[in-house]
Structures are given as C-alpha cells and as structure tokens.
Amino acid sequence: MARTKSQPAPPVETTPLDGEVLTANQNLMADNCTEVMNQFGDGLPYERTRLINEARFYMAQSAEAMLEAGKRLIVLKENEPYGEFEKIVREQLGMPERTAQRMMQASLKYLSPLLEAKAPTLALLGKSKLFELIAEDDEDLEALAEGGTVAGLSMDEIDRMTNRELRAALRDSRENAKAQGEVLAKRSSDLQQAKDELDVARKRIQGQPLDVVIKELRVEVTVLAFEVESTALGKLREGFVKMAEHANDAGQDHRTFQADLIHQLEVVLASIRSEFHLPARQADTAPVWMAAEEA
Structure with a gap:
C-alpha cells in the first residue's frame, strides 16, 4: 500500500519586532x-x-x-x-x-523624600512598629516624629505599647475615621436633599397668593417645631428615664449632667429667639398657631 504523501506544515507568521518600541x-x-x-x-x-x-x-x-x-x-x-x-x-x-x-x-x-530626615527618630520605635505604621500617611508620620500624634498616639505612647496594642489602636482609628466619613457624607447628602426640597418649595410658592404662601410656610415650620418637641418628649425623655433608673440602681446622680443638656437646649432656643427678635409670649394666651385662621 502506497504511503500517503505528507503535507508540509503551513508557514508560521511572525510579527516583526518594532525596533523603536524595544529601544524605548x-x-x-x-x-x-x-x-x-x-x-x-x-x-x-x-x-x-x-x-x-x-x-x-x-x-x-x-x-x-x-x-x-x-x-x-x-x-x-x-x-x-x-x-x-x-x-x-x-x-x-x-x-x-x-x-x-x-x-x-x-x-x-x-x-522617601518627605520622611528621610525623620527616619532616625521613627526608627527608635523598632522594626515591628515601623511595619505596623507603614500604612499611615507620610504627613502624619512626619508630624509624629516632630512631636505630634498618629491615631491620637504620641511617640512615647506608641513606644510603651505592645505591637498587638498598636495594631488594635490603628485599626480602631481607621474604623472611626471611616465611620466619621460616612456620617459626614450622609450629612452632606441630607443637606443637599434639603436644599433641593427648598428649591422645589420655593418654585412651588412663586406666583401663589400671599396669604396662601404664608399659610404654607407656617404649616411647614409648625411641623418642624412639632418634630423637635416630639424628640424632646420622646427619645430625650426616654434617655432621662434610663439614667434615672441607673441612678437608683448604682447610686449615681445624673441630674447635673441632665441639667447641662437642658441648659444647652435652652441656649439654642434663646439664640433663635434673639436672632429673629421674637417677643416673649404671655402665659395666659393661646399659641398663635392654634387660632382658627391658622387652621
């Protein structure tokens, strides 16, 4: 039986080398x-x-x-x-x-150029602690070497810590910073949302009769005041009740602390009254917002 003639392998195409790329x-x-x-x-x-x-x-x-x-x-x-x-x-x-x-x-x-002059000072902390601090910002480490702090810790405090304590403190600091960032981001988002809602409300009331605008504004502010009052009578009072129960159980008096909180609220309200030159309300008169024409 005749042997089948083998076919030559197809030539392999090669990409020519780019001399300029190689040189670069x-x-x-x-x-x-x-x-x-x-x-x-x-x-x-x-x-x-x-x-x-x-x-x-x-x-x-x-x-x-x-x-x-x-x-x-x-x-x-x-x-x-x-x-x-x-x-x-x-x-x-x-x-x-x-x-x-x-x-x-x-x-x-x-x-690095920023920290090289501070390296001898930072090196006093030892090799292990240098490894733990490696993720911190250069500016913070520079400040640490100059007498400042990293994560609220001075050189002396870090030196007295074990590696495990330092690692935990740095981790807690990063988690706190992350949480604060999230709070600030949410606050910024809430402020932007309030601004957007205010813009919508402003556009809505433009062109409306003056008495309608006044009534809507008063209703809006009354709702806000009611929310503040509800918080004071609800969550704040609930917190005071828990503190009173703790005082009875532990024999610790929280009234001075509570009085300071109330005083701060009074200061805030007084500053608002002063800013808008609000008159003192007579005790025997009904609030304006309860009048029939305000309903």
Missing part, C-alpha cells in the same frame, strides 16, 4: 535602574556581592539598619534578572521573600 522599553528600564541607584545606591556602582554582604550585616542590627538593608534589597531587585533576586533572598540571605518585601516597603516609605 530598554531606555525606560535603564531610567528606572538609574533612579533606584541614585536614591538607594549611596553613589556606589552596582556590585552584587557587596550589596548582599551589607544587607546581611544590616539585617542583624536596629530598625534604622533594617531600612539600610531594605535599600540594598531594592537595588539588588532592580539590577538582578527575573527570578534571581528571589534566589538571593532565600539562599544567600536566608530570609522569607515576604520579609524581604516588607523591608523594601519600609525603606521606600521611611526613606
């Missing part, structure tokens, strides 16, 4: 390497053995030295071929890649 990519890589060397190379030429030995030395030292080790790791990673850096970290430096990544992140953070 090479130039970009060279620029990145130069930038890293300028920032972290200490003015010395690249030399793998020297950098590995220096990184190994600094790894055993203080937090400030850890940042120096991170600098060497950054330079090594930028200059070594893909995959070679990870091999150096594991085999020659004897550290997990995750640790090397954190050290490089710390160096990029604390040796």
Whole structure:
C-alpha cells in the first residue's frame, strides 16, 4: 500500500519586532535602574556581592539598619534578572521573600523624600512598629516624629505599647475615621436633599397668593417645631428615664449632667429667639398657631 504523501506544515507568521518600541522599553528600564541607584545606591556602582554582604550585616542590627538593608534589597531587585533576586533572598540571605518585601516597603516609605530626615527618630520605635505604621500617611508620620500624634498616639505612647496594642489602636482609628466619613457624607447628602426640597418649595410658592404662601410656610415650620418637641418628649425623655433608673440602681446622680443638656437646649432656643427678635409670649394666651385662621 502506497504511503500517503505528507503535507508540509503551513508557514508560521511572525510579527516583526518594532525596533523603536524595544529601544524605548530598554531606555525606560535603564531610567528606572538609574533612579533606584541614585536614591538607594549611596553613589556606589552596582556590585552584587557587596550589596548582599551589607544587607546581611544590616539585617542583624536596629530598625534604622533594617531600612539600610531594605535599600540594598531594592537595588539588588532592580539590577538582578527575573527570578534571581528571589534566589538571593532565600539562599544567600536566608530570609522569607515576604520579609524581604516588607523591608523594601519600609525603606521606600521611611526613606522617601518627605520622611528621610525623620527616619532616625521613627526608627527608635523598632522594626515591628515601623511595619505596623507603614500604612499611615507620610504627613502624619512626619508630624509624629516632630512631636505630634498618629491615631491620637504620641511617640512615647506608641513606644510603651505592645505591637498587638498598636495594631488594635490603628485599626480602631481607621474604623472611626471611616465611620466619621460616612456620617459626614450622609450629612452632606441630607443637606443637599434639603436644599433641593427648598428649591422645589420655593418654585412651588412663586406666583401663589400671599396669604396662601404664608399659610404654607407656617404649616411647614409648625411641623418642624412639632418634630423637635416630639424628640424632646420622646427619645430625650426616654434617655432621662434610663439614667434615672441607673441612678437608683448604682447610686449615681445624673441630674447635673441632665441639667447641662437642658441648659444647652435652652441656649439654642434663646439664640433663635434673639436672632429673629421674637417677643416673649404671655402665659395666659393661646399659641398663635392654634387660632382658627391658622387652621
């Protein structure tokens, strides 16, 4: 039986390389390497053995030295071929890649132009706490080094904390900031909604007879006043009742605190009365809004 003649494989089309693109990519890589060397190379030429030995030395030292080790790791990673850096970290430096990544992140953070001058001060907190603070804003860390606070904590307070306590405090601060942001966003939304409703109401009453406009405005304000009164007689009074029950059980007197709250409400109402030059109402007269013509 005759053999079937095999068909030649179709030619594979290859996309010609774009010389300009290759040159541009090479130039970009060279620029990145130069930038890293300028920032972290200490003015010395690249030399793998020297950098590995220096990184190994600094790894055993203080937090400030850890940042120096991170600098060497950054330079090594930028200059070594893909995959070679990870091999150096594991085999020659004897550290997990995750640790090397954190050290490089710390160096990029604390040796940035804004924080480099503050790094020696911040390094007094130790390596672990520098890692915990790495997510904070540069401006906040700069203020911390100058005597300010981060998450309401000073340098001395952070120094006295355990790493777990610091982590929890920073987490609580971020959650509080997020909650405050949500409250402010809702308040802004509510204000915008009120403005939109006011614009709609203003357009609605334009062109209406004056007596109709006055009546609608008074009804609207009366509803608002009723809401305030209902809150005072409802939720506020309910809170006072709970405090009174607690006072009976625990023997603690809350009346001074409650009196301060009432005084604040009185101040607010008095300021409104003063702002609009409102006369004092006679005790034996019925409120104007109860008059028949207001119904």
